[in-house]
Amino acid sequence: MKIHSHDTLTRVLRDLVSDELGRLRHTDPVAVAQTLKNDERLGPDGFGMDSFEFMTISAMVGRMFHLYDLGAEDYLLSRPTVTGWRNLILELSETDADTGADAGTSLAGPAHHVSFLSSGSTGERTPVEHSRPLLVEEMQFFQNLLGAPSRIFVTVPTHHIYGYLFGALLPDLYFGVHDDALDVAERRIVPLRGPALSRPRTAYRRSGTPAPGTGDLLIAFPDALARLLQAGVLPCPGLTVVTSTAPCPPELASRIRAGGSRLVEVYGSSETSGIGFRDADDSPYTLLPYWNRDGDALWRSTGQETRGGTPDLRVELPDWVEWFDDSTFLPLRRRDGAVMVGGRNVFPRSVESVIREIDGVAEVAVRLDATDDGARLKAFVVPVIAGDTDSQSYHTLETRIRSTLSGRLQSAEQPAVYTFGPALPRNSMGKLSDWDS
Incomplete structure (x- = not known):
């Protein structure tokens, strides 16, 4: 059974490679895709991936299309191009999917x-x-x-x-x-x-x-x-x-x-x-x-x-x-x-945990900020020295936070707007409340 046309499966694999490489490098996957050639070798001797990136992405391909069910994941290493991976998946999908399956597994593989x-x-x-x-x-x-x-x-x-x-x-x-x-x-x-x-x-x-x-x-x-x-x-x-x-x-x-x-x-x-x-x-x-x-x-x-x-x-x-x-x-x-930012699930509580670890941050609240330009995260930060309201101090701390997050979180997880103050905003009941960004 043929699962996809050549064109469709090529697009899926290109999206997977460029998106995952963008995630690993904290860069725009669309920009990665613009330089990706279907017949170019992937890996250190080709597209410029290091061995960790190549093994991570090839493992994702094997997992997505269940090549492990058939014991065929090693073939990804011998055909290290988008076209090679596409042809391998199509070949396996057109063969008897039971062949090479684990004992007790009646239906296996990409088909x-x-x-x-x-x-x-x-x-x-x-x-x-x-x-x-x-x-x-x-x-x-x-x-x-x-x-x-x-x-x-x-x-x-x-x-x-x-x-x-x-x-x-x-x-x-x-x-x-x-x-x-x-x-x-x-x-x-x-x-x-x-x-x-x-x-x-x-x-x-x-x-x-x-x-x-x-x-x-x-x-x-x-x-x-x-x-x-x-x-x-x-x-x-x-x-x-x-x-x-x-x-x-x-x-x-x-x-x-x-x-x-x-x-x-x-x-x-x-x-x-x-x-x-x-x-x-x-x-x-x-x-x-x-x-x-x-x-x-x-x-x-x-x-x-x-x-x-x-x-x-x-x-x-x-x-x-x-x-x-x-x-x-x-x-x-x-x-x-979870909230959705740029089509991705983002967890504000997890982002708060990362920001809270940064030197100079006493407390933080992160929420979704929906605007006409789309939804992004916003953060309210309480500095360690809560009484210090000097704008330069706030700027220095914001720069430190942004620099730290750029190396630890994906773009969608990084707050776009920061607000600073001596205490987190709360309502008359003492519960955390929203704030103007």
Whole structure:
């Protein structure tokens, strides 16, 4: 069974390599991708990775596509290019997946499973395994819901679950996995990431680059939608937009819908995949048709034995939700305290712990700061010498904090705005309160 077209799997691997290398080097993954060549050797003697970076990234590829199930992970070392890895995964997906599987494992390898990294409740990344046939079933539902697009614009990396579902699996359902079905140009899949999100619509016309338009499908997240709205690309009549990874602010959703676009908000997580959707303002989410409610949990029939030995998949919801009936609901708040910044889960409590360790910091509070330009973190810092209100002292401490965090945290985890004062802001009940940034 061929799991992807050459073009799709190449995009997934390029996103994985550039995103992970950007994470390891604390640099922009979009900039890394611009210099990455598909046939260039990865590693110290090629793309400039050191041995640790190469082994880390090759291990991620093996884990995502379950090459370890088949004992085939060593082949990644002998084919150290994006093209080589793509061909290896496709070859393995088209062979009998039972061959080389561990004893007692009936279905193994990339044809049957795919794993994604979840940040979990502590900010520590952990792999989450999914059944590929169940993910395909989910995308078949959305294929029918969304209709056939002229082009698909993808603003998210395709090695994370949301990007993989809507930027890899869904396009292959629309355009086919056989490379003689459509050539790359005709597949009409347009990556739209990084600085391109701020490109004005007039600049698209001047450069000849296609802009999202009537009949197209845009796969996005709230921060990307805000930037496209500022750039004048949105709203757009006749454009279908899918957004996920974080709640879409109601005023943003309303502006997009009022401009004639169809906006479909998808609710889910790395652990559960898609759970529900809505396509109207102020409406609850509708549970996807194969999920069944069981209190605060969900289950679905898999039609086959899972690795846990049970024929049904049961998941816990990532949020506290309000149920209106057994098929409609509204998410209320995260169970794990995470917030979404730039399409990534960020844990303010973990960021506070890092800042609190820095010399000169007595106490700190970190919160989400939602602005018209998107959501970032903000921090309120109490210096060790709380009575010292000298602006130069604050500036020196802020510089020290920013320098420390740049080497320890990802960009999305680093507060964009700092406020200093003699004590953390509290309300009349003594509880921590918000502050103006």
